[in-house]
Amino acid sequence: xxxxxxxxxxxxxxxxxxxxxxxxxxxxxxxxxxxxxxxxxxxxxxxxxxxxxxxxxxxxxxxxxxxxxxxxxxxxxxxxxxxxxxxxxxxxxxxxxxxxxxxxxxxxxxxxxxxxxxxxxxxxxxxxxxxxxxxxxxxxxxxxxxxxxxxxxxxxxxxxxxxxxxxxxxxxxxxxxxxxxxxxxxxxxxx
Amino acid sequence: xxxxxxxxxxxxxxxxxxxxxxxxxxxxxxxxxxxxxxxxxxxxxxxxxxxxxxxxxxxxxxxxxxxxxxxxxxxxxxxxxxxxxxxxxxxxxxxxxxxxxxxxxxxxxxxxxxxxxxxxxxxxxxxxxxxxxxxxxxxxxxxxxxxxxxxxxxxxxxxxxxxxxxxxxxxxxxxxxxxxxxxxxxxxxxxxxxxxxxxxxxxxxxxxxxxxxxxxxxxxxxxxxxxxxxxxxxxxxxxxxxxxxxxxxxxxxxxxxxxxxxxxxxxxxxxxxxxxxxxxxxxxxxxxxxxxxxxxxxxxxxxxxxxxxxxxxxxxxxxxxxxxxxxxxxxxxxxxxxxxxxxxxxxxxxxxxxxxxxxxxxxxxxxxxxxxxxxxxxxxxxxxxxxxxxxxxxxxxxxxxxxxxxxxxxxxxxxxxxxxxxxxxxxxxxxxxxxxxxxxxxxxxxxxxxxxxxxxxxxxxxxxxxxxxxxxxxxxxxxxxxxxxxxxxxxxxxxxxxxxxxxxxxxxxxxxxxxxxxxxxxxxxxxxxxxxxxxxxxxxxxxxxx
Numbered sequence: 096x097x098x099x100x101x102x103x104x105x106x107x108x109x110x111x112x113x114x115x116x117x118x119x120x121x122x123x124x125x126x127x128x129x130x131x132x133x134x135x136x137x138x139x140x141x142x143x144x145x146x147x148x149x150x151x152x153x154x155x156x157x158x159x160x161x162x163x164x165x166x167x168x169x170x171x172x173x174x175x176x177x178x179x180x181x182x183x184x185x186x187x188x189x190x191x192x193x194x195x196x197x198x199x200x201x202x203x204x205x206x207x208x209x210x211x212x213x214x215x216x217x218x219x220x221x222x223x224x225x226x227x228x229x230x231x232x233x234x235x236x237x238x239x240x241x242x243x244x245x246x247x248x249x250x251x252x253x254x255x256x257x258x259x260x261x262x263x264x265x266x267x268x269x270x271x272x273x274x275x276x277x278x279x280x281x282x283x284x285x286x
Numbered sequence: 287x288x289x290x291x292x293x294x295x296x297x298x299x300x301x302x303x304x305x306x307x308x309x310x311x312x313x314x315x316x317x318x319x320x321x322x323x324x325x326x327x328x329x330x331x332x333x334x335x336x337x338x339x340x341x342x343x344x345x346x347x348x349x350x351x352x353x354x355x356x357x358x359x360x361x362x363x364x365x366x367x368x369x370x371x372x373x374x375x376x377x378x379x380x381x382x383x384x385x386x387x388x389x390x391x392x393x394x395x396x397x398x399x400x401x402x403x404x405x406x407x408x409x410x411x412x413x414x415x416x417x418x419x420x421x422x423x424x425x426x427x428x429x430x431x432x433x434x435x436x437x438x439x440x441x442x443x444x445x446x447x448x449x450x451x452x453x454x455x456x457x458x459x460x461x462x463x464x465x466x467x468x469x470x471x472x473x474x475x476x477x478x479x480x481x482x483x484x485x486x487x488x489x490x491x492x493x494x495x496x497x498x499x500x501x502x503x504x505x506x507x508x509x510x511x512x513x514x515x516x517x518x519x520x521x522x523x524x525x526x527x528x529x530x531x532x533x534x535x536x537x538x539x540x541x542x543x544x545x546x547x548x549x550x551x552x553x554x555x556x557x558x559x560x561x562x563x564x565x566x567x568x569x570x571x572x573x574x575x576x577x578x579x580x581x582x583x584x585x586x587x588x589x590x591x592x593x594x595x596x597x598x599x600x601x602x603x604x605x606x607x608x609x610x611x612x613x614x615x616x617x618x619x620x621x622x623x624x625x626x627x628x629x630x631x632x633x634x635x636x637x638x639x640x641x642x643x644x645x646x647x648x649x650x651x652x653x654x655x656x657x658x659x660x661x662x663x664x665x666x667x668x669x670x671x672x673x674x675x676x677x678x679x680x681x682x683x684x685x686x687x688x689x690x691x692x693x694x695x696x697x698x699x700x701x702x703x704x705x706x707x708x709x710x711x712x713x714x715x716x717x718x719x720x721x722x723x724x725x726x727x728x729x730x731x732x733x734x735x736x737x738x739x740x741x742x743x744x745x746x747x748x749x750x751x752x753x754x755x756x757x758x759x760x761x762x763x764x765x766x767x768x769x770x771x772x773x774x775x776x777x778x779x780x781x782x783x784x785x786x787x788x789x790x791x792x793x794x795x796x797x798x799x800x801x802x803x804x805x806x807x808x809x810x811x812x813x814x815x816x817x818x819x820x821x822x823x824x825x826x827x828x829x830x831x832x
Contacts, residue, residue, distance in 0.1 A: 110402055110466040117458045117492050125496035128579065132504060132525065136515060217507070221515035228507040232500065 115263035119270035122236060126274045129229050130281050137285075140221060148286050149222055155212040159283040162205040166272040168198045173244075173265040180251070180258035188256060192248035195268065199241045202275075206234055226282065233278055240271055322404035323800055325707055327411050328390025331382045332700060334415055336762060338378025339693060341422075343759040345370045346731070350752030354745045365432035366425050369442075371682075372530040373421055376538075377449055380689045382414065383696035384538045385453065385491075387545075388460050388484035391703050394791035395478045397469025397809065399801040402462035406455050413452025420445035431522035436509070439519045443506040446526075450499040457491030460484055469790060471809035475561065478789040478812075480699075482565060483544025486572040490537040494529075494578045501526045528578060532665040532684035536619050537574040539688050542654045542695035543567065543626040549648030549702070550630040552785050554637040555822060557813050564629050570622025577615035585612035587670045616666035623659050644714065645785050649721045650698020654691045657728045661687030664736060675739045683735025690728040690758055694721065697765050705780035709797030710772040717768065724761040730754025786822070788813035 137147045148154075172195040179188035209230075217227045247264050250256075318326055349367055351357040359367070393401045401407050421442055424430060429438025464477060464485040477485070505522055508515045516525055528534055551558045558564065586608050630652060636642070664684035668675045675681070697720065701712045731754025734747035783792040792815055794803050807814065816822040 110462060113465050114403055114406075114458060114462045117461055121454050121458070121492050121496040124493050124579070125500040128497035129500035129504065132501060218511035220512060221508075224508045224511050224515050225504060228504045231507070232503055 109259060111259050111263045112266065115266050119267055122270060123274060126229075126232065126236075126277065129232065130277055133225055133229060133281060136221065136225060147222060149215070149220055152213055152215055152222075154283055154286065155209050156283060158205045158208045158212070159279055162202045163275060163279050165198050165202050165205070166268075166275055169195055169202070169268050170265070170272055172198065173261075173268040176247070176251075177258055177261045177265050180256045180261045183256050185251060185254070185256065188251045188261070189248050192244050192251060192261075192264075195264075196241050196244035196248065199237055199244065199268075203234060203237050203241070206230060206237075229278065229282065233274065236271060236274065240267055243267055320408075322400070322408050324393050324401035324404060324407065325390050325798060327401075327404070327407050328386045328388070329707060330411055331386025331389060331414075332696065333386075334411075334418075335379055335382030335386055335696065336766065338374060338382060338418070339762055340759060342371065342374030342379050343755045345374055346755040347752055350748050350755065353743065353748035354752065355748075362428070362434065366428065366430055369430035369432060370422070370425050372685075373418075373425070375685055375689045376530050376535060377414075377421070377446075378418055380535055380538050380692050381453060384487065384541050384692055385456055385460075387696055387699040387703075388480075388487065388541055389456065390707055391699065391791065392460060392481045392484045393463055393467065394706060394794065394798055394802050395481045395789050396463060396467055397472065397790040397793075397803060397807050398463060398467035399803060399806070400467075401459055402467055403459045407459035410452040410454075410456030410459065413455065414449050417445045417447075417449030417452060420448065431519055431527075433519060436519075440506060440509060443502050443509065443522070447499050447502045447506070450495040450502065453491055454495035454499070457488040457495065460488035461492060464488070469807050469809050475565075476809055476812040479547025479558075479561075479564060479568075480541065480544035483541045483547065483568045486568045487538060487540045490540070490572055490575040490578075493575050494534065494537065497579050498526060498529050530685070532661055532681060532688050533574060533615065533669070534578040535685055535688040535692075536571065536658065536662055536665065537578060539658045539692045539695075540568060540571045541699075542651060542658055542692055543571060543623060545647050545695050545699050545702070546626060546630055546651030546655050548789070549645045549651050549698075550633040551788060551813075552643050552645050553634055553648055554640045554642065555786055555816075556633055556637070557788075557816060558629065558633065560629075561812055564626055567622040567625030567629070570625070571619045573614065573618040573622070577619075580615075584671050584676060585609075585615075585669050587612045587672065612666075612669055616662070616669055620659070620662050620666060623655065623662060627655060627659070643785060644718065646698045646701035646712070646714070646717050646721075649718050650694050650701070650724075653721050653725045654693075654695035654698065657687050657691030657694065657725065657732075659691075661685070661691060661732070668739075678739040679735040679743060680739025683732040683739065686732040686735070687728060690724070690731060693758070693762070694724045694728065697721075697724065697762065700769070701765070702785075703791070704769065704772070705782070705784055705796035706791055706794070706798045708769065708773055709779045710769070710775075710777075711780040711784050711796075712768055712772055717765070720761050720764050720768075723757065723764070727754050727757035727761055731758060783815070786815075786819075788816045790814055 140147045172191045175191035176188050176195065179185075179191055215223045215226065217223055243264055247260060250260070318330065321327065345367055348357070348359070349371060352359045352364065352367075389401060389407055393399075424433070424438045424442035424445060427438045428435040429440075429442040431439075431442070433439050433442065464481055468474075468477065505516055505525060508521070509518060515521075547558075547564055588605050588608065661684045664680065664687060667673060668681050668684060700707070701717045704710050704712050731751050734750045734754075738744065738747045780796040782794065782796050785792070790803075790807055790809070791798070793807055811817050813822075
């Protein structure tokens with residue numbers, strides 16, 4: 096290090112945001128790959144058996160549509176938390192994060208309602224196993240998101256209001272919105 | 287001190303506990319198992335990869351004995367051995383060696399004090415190790431893609447899912463490091479070649495591994511419930527077999543090109559012109575990721591006889607539609623690799639009066655990349671349906687070319703950066719012959735499978751392949767022996783910069799301290815250490831004149 100000048104410590108370069116972005120890229124690739132396999136299998140089964148959705152099974156579309164609309168609220172609340180963090184407004188921030196987690200739990204509840212209304216066992220054929228695998232992954236990602244929101248809320252309540260983490264939190268929920276929209280279209284609309 | 291650093295009292299009590307030999311050993315083991323130092327994580331990956339290589343060689347020897355007609359192994363066991371060979375080559379050898387070298391070296395090249403998200407990288411290591419052990423347990427107990435025990439097949443699927451999560455997590459850590467922990471002044475265009483190749487591979491991991499995980503999730507749920515969607519365990523190779531294909535393996539071999547990019551400029555101590563072209567070469571190699579996520583291994587490319595006849599415009603369009611995907615998935619990565627090789631040849635042009643400085647990175651990198659290139663050419667041929675190589679051992683030959691080419695590069699990388707990782711300088715006269723032996727081993731282990739693809743499987747091919755695998759094990763054993771004797775020789779620490787290096791890792795002490803750098807170095811060009819030496823690249827006579 097003789098001839099090199101010692102510079103100042105490296106400025107942080109949004110490490111958490113970039114790490115989270117790469118993480119959500121991985122999530123999108125995972126669900127995207129699953130939807131691609133779903134579409135391929137759907138085509139194969141329609142060509143072979145003439146149908147994909149088992150006869151007698153009705154998808155409760157209202158719950159699926161409400162869950163989609165709920166993501167608008169989730170993204171709005173998540174962005175509200177970023178806005179609050181930039182102003183160091185603890186009241187708004189904790190409220191926004193709590194609301195994010197609450198609406199996300201409602202989406203989980205909607206998915207559980209869809210399961211119960213469809214009355215499909217996990218071993219009831221190819222559609223059922225693939226449906227539960229795909230939506231099960233979605234549920235797992237939702238639970239991770241709820242944990243993210245709750246932890247961020249407690250951190251904010253404890254005075255750690257760094258907007259970088261909350262921006263990463265918002266990116267997570269934007270990605271979840273994209274993921275659910277794709278699932279909604281491929282699984283619940285196209286059937 | 288951060289909140290996770292130990293207090294002085296804790297350090298003192300640890301020292302007392304470690305007074306006995308057993309205590310010191312346990313403390314050392316605990317230190318390694320829980321370490322978040324990227325150099326230790328990387329070396330654990332490398333050690334795991336070398337162990338995996340020995341296991342894979344043993345499996346290949348068993349397979350060679352069976353194929354040569356000497357052995358008589360039960361048909362059911364052969365299914366497990368074939369599974370173990372694929373898992374061993376890709377998950378136990380190729381991936382850990384490639385990733386390990388990147389984790390160990392890239393943060394030092396960037397001038398960073400640590401890797402980004404070090405706990406994530408450590409978690410990735412242990413998830414990979416745990417998944418690999420579980421997959422081997424499953425295979426031993428009649429699991430695997432062709433296994434007969436349903437629970438063990440489930441374990442095999444779950445274990446691969448665990449490995450996929452771990453490897454993707456480590457990919458996130460490497461990619462984030464390159465994007466966020468670069469030294470002041472180091473723009474993306476100034477990132478060292480090896481670090482950039484690691485970045486491309488890491489992005490590939492982030493893109494490819496989740497797709498594998500999603501597919502495995504389907505297979506797991508289907509296998510446990512009804513088995514109607516994917517046909518039970520046979521679905522594994524129909525739907526997730528692409529991860530074991532040589533085309534995807536190329537994605538994980540990209541750091542081989544980066545290693546050559548590190549060694550070539552040191553040959554005559556020149557700065558690399560047109561670095562952007564080499565960067566483009568790495569990017570083109572990364573196109574292999576597309577081949578992976580689209581899971582298309584075979585293309586209906588017109589190849590022979592009347593197929594080549596171009597009829598009307600519709601015929602031309604149809605043939606173009608057939609050829610273009612094949613060309614994109616196979617020829618673009620090959621083009622990228624060719625670009626890196628051409629740049630190396632350009633930098634290898636002798637400089638009058640200058641003595642060549644052949645580093646392990648150059649020798650092993652050049653030969654390793656050559657082997658990967660032969661594997662890629664084989665992959666491109668294999669993908670053409672009309673040649674009819676699909677039901678032969680041709681693809682196995684291509685995979686072994688890529689994997690063993692990467693093994694060679696990993697050995698070269700370990701030798702090149704041994705001063706930083708182990709504090710020793712391996713003697714070139716002893717290391718470089720191992721590169722030749724490794725190439726011989728790779729060719730013997732792979733080329734007969736290429737020949738058998740066009741001919742038929744003969745006993746002599748299997749015997750030659752067997753010899754090749756044994757030679758590769760001897761190459762690696764020789765390397766480990768050399769490394770261990772150098773470490774044990776206690777000749778004192780190696781020089782900080784034994785190669786007149788250009789990149790930042792050579793600016794710190796050998797071995798590199800826990801946090802790599804005391805101060806974050808400032809970078810003014812792509813070759814910061816060459817900047818600091820006004821005589822850099824000059825011949826002895828030129829130095830005398832100046």
